[in-house]
Amino acid sequence: MEKVSIIEVSPRDGLQNDPVFIPTVKKSKLIYLLAEAGINHIEASSFVHPMKVPQMADAEEVIKSCAVLNDIEITALIPNVKGFERATKFPINEVNWVTAATETFNQRNIGISIEDNFKEFTKLKDKIDQTKMKMCFSIAVSFGCPYEGNVNPDVVLKLVERAVEAGADRIGIADTIGIADPEQTFRLLSRVLEVTGKTPVAIHLHDTRGLGLTNAYAAFNAGVRIFETSASGIGGCPFAPGAAGNLATEDLVYMFNRMSIDTGINFERLLEAADYAASLSSKTPLGRIRQVVRKKII
Amino acid sequence: MEKVSIIEVSPRDGLQNDPVFIPTVKKSKLIYLLAEAGINHIEASSFVHPMKVPQMADAEEVIKSCAVLNDIEITALIPNVKGFERATKFPINEVNWVTAATETFNQRNIGISIEDNFKEFTKLKDKIDQTKMKMCFSIAVSFGCPYEGNVNPDVVLKLVERAVEAGADRIGIADTIGIADPEQTFRLLSRVLEVTGKTPVAIHLHDTRGLGLTNAYAAFNAGVRIFETSASGIGGCPFAPGAAGNLATEDLVYMFNRMSIDTGINFERLLEAADYAASLSSKTPLGRIRQVVRKKII
Numbered sequence: 211m212e213k214v215s216i217i218e219v220s221p222r223d224g225l226q227n228d229p230v231f232i233p234t235v236k237k238s239k240l241i242y243l244l245a246e247a248g249i250n251h252i253e254a255s256s257f258v259h260p261m262k263v264p265q266m267a268d269a270e271e272v273i274k275s276c277a278v279l280n281d282i283e284i285t286a287l288i289p290n291v292k293g294f295e296r297a298t299k300f301p302i303n304e305v306n307w308v309t310a311a312t313e314t315f316n317q318r319n320i321g322i323s324i325e326d327n328f329k330e331f332t333k334l335k336d337k338i339d340q341t342k343m344k345m346c347f348s349i350a351v352s353f354g355c356p357y358e359g360n361v362n363p364d365v366v367l368k369l370v371e372r373a374v375e376a377g378a379d380r381i382g383i384a385d386t387i388g389i390a391d392p393e394q395t396f397r398l399l400s401r402v403l404e405v406t407g408k409t410p411v412a413i414h415l416h417d418t419r420g421l422g423l424t425n426a427y428a429a430f431n432a433g434v435r436i437f438e439t440s441a442s443g444i445g446g447c448p449f450a451p452g453a454a455g456n457l458a459t460e461d462l463v464y465m466f467n468r469m470s471i472d473t474g475i476n477f478e479r480l481l482e483a484a485d486y487a488a489s490l491s492s493k494t495p496l497g498r499i500r501q502v503v504r505k506k507i508i
Numbered sequence: 509m510e511k512v513s514i515i516e517v518s519p520r521d522g523l524q525n526d527p528v529f530i531p532t533v534k535k536s537k538l539i540y541l542l543a544e545a546g547i548n549h550i551e552a553s554s555f556v557h558p559m560k561v562p563q564m565a566d567a568e569e570v571i572k573s574c575a576v577l578n579d580i581e582i583t584a585l586i587p588n589v590k591g592f593e594r595a596t597k598f599p600i601n602e603v604n605w606v607t608a609a610t611e612t613f614n615q616r617n618i619g620i621s622i623e624d625n626f627k628e629f630t631k632l633k634d635k636i637d638q639t640k641m642k643m644c645f646s647i648a649v650s651f652g653c654p655y656e657g658n659v660n661p662d663v664v665l666k667l668v669e670r671a672v673e674a675g676a677d678r679i680g681i682a683d684t685i686g687i688a689d690p691e692q693t694f695r696l697l698s699r700v701l702e703v704t705g706k707t708p709v710a711i712h713l714h715d716t717r718g719l720g721l722t723n724a725y726a727a728f729n730a731g732v733r734i735f736e737t738s739a740s741g742i743g744g745c746p747f748a749p750g751a752a753g754n755l756a757t758e759d760l761v762y763m764f765n766r767m768s769i770d771t772g773i774n775f776e777r778l779l780e781a782a783d784y785a786a787s788l789s790s791k792t793p794l795g796r797i798r799q800v801v802r803k804k805i806i
Contacts, residue, residue: 391766392725420759420796421766424722427690431729454800461718468689468719498718502752 213472214430216459217412217438218244219253220487221272222287223456224440226256226265232490234268238275243486244441247479249459251283253306253438257293273300285346289320294334298343305343306382307331310350311366314357319350328369332376339377347373348382348414352398354389363398370402374409381411382438385425388418388454392428399432412436415457417443417496422457423465437462442484443496458497460484511770512728514757515710515736516542517551518785519570520585521754522738524554524563530788532566536573541784542739545777547757549581550574551604551736555591571598583644587618592632596641603641604680605629608648609664612655617648626667630674637675645671646680646712650696652687661696668700672707679709680736683723686716686752690726697730710734713755715741715794720755721763735760739778740786741794756795758782
């Protein structure tokens with residue numbers, strides 16, 4: 211039976227843009243519910259400056275609360291050196307370094323140029339190699355940018371190549387604003403997988419325009435086996451206008467279940483976690499299958 | 509530029525299950541708006557018994573009102589001989605004969621066995637060959653049945669083969685209850701296209717479980733170039749429990765636009781038609797992109 215891995219990002223990407231501060235205990239409860247559903251890799255928080263993303267001000271506490279979980283890989287997003295220093299004080303499994311495929315987005319999101327951002331990555335990668343932690347290199351707006359529009363896939367490819375050379379433990383290709391189409395997804399991810407060799411590649415999808423699931427299927431066809439999604443489909447990047455929610459984890463798991471592809475996740479328990487995620491969010495979640503199940507259509 | 513055809517079914521499948529009778533003039537207006545958007549093939553009504561589907565009691569009037577449209581192919585659904593006789597009094601372009609892939613659904617939907625239904629089809633096909641009309645052979649519940657569950661693809665294939673031999677002018681493969689998954693869609697439609705030769709094949713999709721668009725993409729990958737969809741995603745079969753709305757035409761057109769595939773449809777005008785379709789329906793439409801555009805996210 212074919213297998214795929216899901217990295218759950220609702221505690222970070224699902225909540226970070228929510229205007230109402232969600233108590234730490236509720237964030238931790240969401241993480242526990244996700245873990246109980248069989249999700250074994252969770253992006254739990256972001257070590258971003260609390261002035262920039264107040265919702266993530268409790269990153270330390272959230273990450274600490276993950277220490278009780280066994281066999282769950284915990285990732286924390288780090289936007290810069292300061293975030294790296296905060297994150298690596300904790301026994302997390304992976305830090306997720308983010309760059310962008312366009313200069314404008316990188317400036318607005320991180321405040322420096324792509325080149326300077328990449329230099330930081332290589333410096334920190336050398337440091338992290340002395341620990342047991344891994345370091346993922348994620349590329350935001352890989353399919354389209356709210357400021358620059360179309361993104362040249364060669365720029366993404368070049369960044370991927372350089373990150374792999376620099377020893378990235380995982381590559382993340384993000385459709386931050388949910389603008390990708392399935393053909394574009396298939397083409398870009400096919401090319402990415404050609405240059406990454408044994409370095410794992412994840413796709414991070416948003417469902418802004420209803421194409422999230424179709425893009426996931428196209429990425430699967432291209433050979434991608436790691437998917438970053440958010441329970442109930444809450445989410446959106448604070449620096450990406452129009453970035454509605456992430457692809458809902460349960461929508462993807464439902465599709466893979468129907469395709470007889472093993473996710474290792476208990477669908478019923480996942481729906482409970484998704485219900486809880488939805489209850490924490492101020493937004494109307496984008497996820498589809500939860501509505502169908504809750505209305506007892508199936 | 510690659511091209512696809514869209515057959516709009518909202519005036520029939522989109523409205524037939526609506527509990528509130530929609531005045532004929534509104535149905536005709538919907539058809540005119542769809543035609544203005546550049547849709548050149550519309551399933552306008554169904555010559556089903558008005559006691560069984562009261563919403564379609566005005567089939568004659570709706571079909572008559574289509575006479576003013578130029579260069580638009582008009583299809584009427586016919587469930588039986590009586591429907592055939594009613595439909596063929598009008599200068600429509602195509603009648604759509606429906607069978608089901610399972611005996612139980614065929615009995616509930618049409619009241620006879622698949623075999624008897626097929627005999628009727630061949631008899632009527634001989635009659636229609638003496639006119640200028642075409643006759644489509646559609647297979648309901650080709651991917652799963654609300655009464656019998658899984659459907660054997662060999663049964664669908666055999667029906668397709670026999671219908672092609674009997675001279676069907678078009679084959680319709682319907683996911684009546686929106687249960688298909690993309691792999692199943694790809695496999696079945698690949699096999700269907702192998703046996704149909706030059707006979708055109710359409711896929712008819714519902715979006716009950718959020719997989720409609722992904723299944724459309726999978727069918728496209730298999731080689732399908734004709735899609736039956738419903739503006740705004742209203743719809744559902746009265747004899748198929750749990751059959752929520754059809755795949756929204758504008759969601760599909762948006763995807764094809766992004767993929768640089770020509771649908772011949774004006775997206776803005778289509779959205780206006782979809783708004784109108786949604787306004788006629790008692791249900792919450794399933795379509796996604798219309799919500800996004802109307803909220804000015806894009």
